[in-house]
Amino acid sequence: MFAADIRRQRVSRMKGFQQWRWHLDEVFVNINGERHYMWHAVDHEGEVLESYVTKKRDRSAALAFLKKALKRHGGAETIVTDGLKSYPAAMRELGNL
Incomplete structure (x- = not known):
């Protein structure tokens, strides 16, 4: 079994979990x-659900990161951040805030 298969199985099991919470940093x-x-x-x-490397630390980088994470893992019930203003700006653009 490969890591991608293990990740898919784990994510499918966790989708029913009521407190699906992500910490973003x-x-x-x-x-x-x-x-x-x-x-x-x-x-x-x-x-670690997702990692993403960028040259900038702005709204567009946060948006690309969130789109990648959401596409692969679905949504989270709660998202906890460190207060970087790029996260809420990206979430508003996605319609999540």
Whole structure:
């Protein structure tokens, strides 16, 4: 069984869970001497659902990250962030806020 199969099985089992909660965060990383941002979505069990690397830390980067995570894992009952204003702006554009 491959990691993608395990992830799909886990996500399908968790879709019925009532408190499906994501924690979103971004960190600075250096790649080849350049600053980039790594975005993470972590579920309520501490499993990393999605990671995404961008050169910018703005609404469009947050939107691309959220679209990728939502497409692969579906929606969350609750989304917890660190207060970065890019998240609510991206969620408004998606119609989630």
